[in-house]
Amino acid sequence: MRHLIIFFLFLASKNLIGADYNIDTLTIESKILSETRTILVFTPDRIISSDSVSIIYMIDGQFSKYRFEEIINHGNNQIIGIGILNTDRRPDLLPINQADRFNSFIENELIP
Secondary structure (H helix, E strand, C coil), X not given: CHHHHHHHHHHHHHHHHCCCEEEEXXXXXXXXXXXXXXXXXXXXXXXXXXXXXXXXXXXCHHHHHHHHHHHHHCCCCCEEEEEECCCCHHHHHCCCCCHHHHHHHHHHHHCC
8 A cells, every 4th residue: 555655646746747837729820731720839937038948849749748748857948849739640741742831831830
């Protein structure tokens, strides 16, 4: 029983470590893709507006929360994460489909 309690305390502490950031949800009406895209923006609490920060863009945005937590839990708190949710993965990522349009969306409509 004691080991079980210690295990649950460990799990609770892991969840608290990953809670040092905010998640904002944005929608972008893409003219290039002719559809609405949902974007998740992960901003660590410790970032100061005068700090120079890196930005990481993550495809398969529905899984980006886990990936972003791994990044900041390994000591990189000066990074903003952008998760791009997929509507249909195949056209976004396969060159024979519309991957060029998806790349153009990222370059011209998503990156400031």
